[in-house]
Amino acid sequence: MRVAMIWTPPVDKVLLKHFGQYSSILLRAKGGYKAVYKVSDDKKTEALKLIQIPPTSLVEENESLQKELMGRIKRELETLKKCACPELVKLGSLALVELKIDGQLYLAYSEEFLDGKNLWDLWRNDPTTPSEQELKILFGVLLRAIRKLWQNGYVHRDIKPSNIIKLNSRQRPFVLLDMGIAYSINDTALTADARCIPATLRYIAPEMIRPNFRENIDYRSDLYTAALSVYEYGAKAHPFAIDAEDAIQTMSRALNDEPKPFVQVRPDISAEFCQLIDQMLKKTPALRPANLNSLIRQMEESV
Amino acid sequence: MKLYAQHGFSNGNKLDRGLDNNLLDGVIFSPRDISADKLPKTLKQMQNKRRKCDLLFDPQLYACFLARMTEARLGNLLDDAYKDYFQVYRRSMLEREKEVKSAIHSSLEFQQNFPFTAFIAPNILIPTSFNSIEAVISKNFIRMTATEHSKLKDKRPIYATLAISRETLLDKQELVEFLNEITVLDFPPDGFYVLVSARNTDAKSDIFNSDVIAGMMLINYSLHINGFKVINGYSDILMPFLGAVGADAGGTGWWSNLRTFSLDRFAPSQGGGQQPIARYLSMALLNRITFFELNQLRSIVPKIVNNLPSDAHYSQKNGSEPEDRTVEILQSWDALKALNTKISSNSLHQSLKNCLTAIETANKIYDQITIKLDKKSQGEHLEALGDGIRTFAKRAEINLSDK
Secondary structure: OOOOOOOOOOOHHHHHHHOOOOOEEEEEEEOOOEEEEEEEOOOOEEEEEEEEEOOOOOOOOHHHHHHHHHHHHHHHHHHHHHOOOOOEOOEOOOOOEEEEEOOEEEEEEEEEOOOOEEHHHHHHHOOOOOOHHHHHHHHHHHHHHHHHHHHOOEEOOOOOHHHEEEOOOOOOOEEEOOOOOOEEOOOOOOOOOOOOOOOOHHHOOHHHHOOOHHHOOOOHHHHHHHHHHHHHHHHOOOOOOOOOOOHHHHHHHHHHOOOOOHHHHOOOOOHHHHHHHHHHOOOOHHHOOOOHHHHHHHHHHHO | OEEEEEOOOOOOOHHHHHHHOOOOOEEEEOHHHOOOOHHHHHHHHHHHHOOOOEEEEOOOHHHHHHOOOOOOOOHHHHOHHHHHOOOOOOOOHHHOHHHHHHHHHHHHHHHHOOOOOOEEOOOOEEOOOOOOHHHHHHHHHHHHHHHHHHHOOOOOOEEEEEEEEHHHHHOHHHHHHHHHHHOOOOOOOOEEEEEEEOOOOOOHHHHOOHHHHHHHHHHHHHHHHOOOEEEEOOOHHHHHHHHOOOOOEEEEOOOHHHOOEOHHHOOOOOOOOOOOOOEEEEOOOOEEEEHHHHHHHOOOOHHHOOOOHHHHHOOHHHOOOOOOOHHHHHHHHHHHHHHHHHHOOOOHHHHHHHHHHHHHHHHHHHHHOOOOOOHHHOOOHHHHHHHHHHHHHHHOOOOOOOO
16 A cells, blocks of 8 residues: 655646647646546547656665556556447557656646546535445446456455446446556566555555455456445445545444444335445455346346 | 255265155265275266256365375375366465466366266355455455366356355345445356355354354355355255245255254364264254154154154154164154245245244243253244244345235
């Protein structure tokens, strides 16, 4: 678990100098090491992802961090390429490029621009409560994305409301983003320090906390976080987290406490669906229903 | 929950009577106890009379390591006809994937020639720990089962065998890790045929141990949650408790070695035994008592009597002694079938509560019994059963107090 450095992404005007093909560039979001811009030219609008690569001279350990970051970006692109499907964000027209802005090294590439809001913003700001049908559609989308990833040997590891975009489209109601810390079961681990667990602590599956988790991680960790996202979006409350609380405490609760049954926070939802979400939140992976085809069929038949 | 006869030596007309009286939903055949020559005729007769009856065949490959012992009691398994798949293996041979594939394939090919309603793939027994060479071999058998089955292009369902000793269930963490692995297979079978072995078939305390019971329940629950059908061979009185957590079927037979699974049954004999005293399975006691205990108690503690049609075989006029030994198993099947129905419910919580209520009731009835019971008839198993259920609930993250 790493603490991100405070970083200010380059302003739009500076970026325009480097990406002359775009007529407009607008900062949309920023995280620990990366920023997302909405970029447009005459024909299309895309999302430009800019990733800061920390200078190796700054701190000794940054050399391995740099290597890790570059490896992750390559894996993210490779994952998106291999797992292209409507449930996952698609790659855009800009292939991976390396650039320097004010002496600082960056990597950049583009993805499709998704005109929608993420579920985190929605549940925080939208007073409407999602219906059972919407939650089932959401869960179905996440299950299909997980199946596609697993068929190619990947575990997403970072399914959470802020990585899910709700679109105003029947064909693509939700899209899962950010394969930045995806785990490949067929490749060498990318994390430089094996003690580090790349994950968002608020949404970490209990088995991921075990030191040897890499030996047997599988898609059931994604099933857990998918159910957790559905729970949080549907209930407008996280089953373990309390706002403004240390994430370590949330993680400890996720490891030791029982979540409040979903039916108690959404009594209007069918017992069957609530039980499924509760079952997916079991701490032992073998207790989570894992037959993806059957689960997907179940979701499709019930909406 | 379905009730299967665990076929064994000296069938006589037991299966016919069990099926004719609708006490059974199927039969798990034991090649040790029936020659391959007799199988087609027996199966045909059963199918002609009862189309809905499930007919299964346990290949018993787990006994293969005993085949080198001159005095091993492998019965018909050593017949030429079974040599198509039953071979003498060394453990090191089965460490090779190729051998495992071949062992599965030949066993399934053998079964394909018969009108069984589903296939049971072979496997070896994991004798001590899930962290062992045998466990690796066993996982390979499980992983390759569905793939080898698909080569037959036969639509009948396929069950993988999971044969483990009760010792393996004592390490909770190893069991969970094993379950984590077998519940996400690239090519999963339709279900599992689960066998838990005791050191010998008389070692009741081997199985009636809270960790063992909790482990058996966790296996059934986890496999069920993951969409697998589960058949518990030799599960006898534990059957309804396993049914409560998702098992689809259980098997039991007419001898003690068909009620508890043990390789002891195939190993050289340790000496002759006596014909056991006829017993009566009391649903209320969750145990069998001798016919003379039944006779002594039935007027004083009437709740020990099941009030099922098969009670007629234990007439008070005859001192509650059954008219012949065949009816003993008919009575057992009748009682188990009724117990399965009594305990199972559509809700897991309710089923578990029914289990605990049944144990509580049994304890109360035992308290009313003032005569000294035979050791096997006593209620010592109830504590392990109750603790096993509570331990299971904890491990399965089920809160028994809510709802």
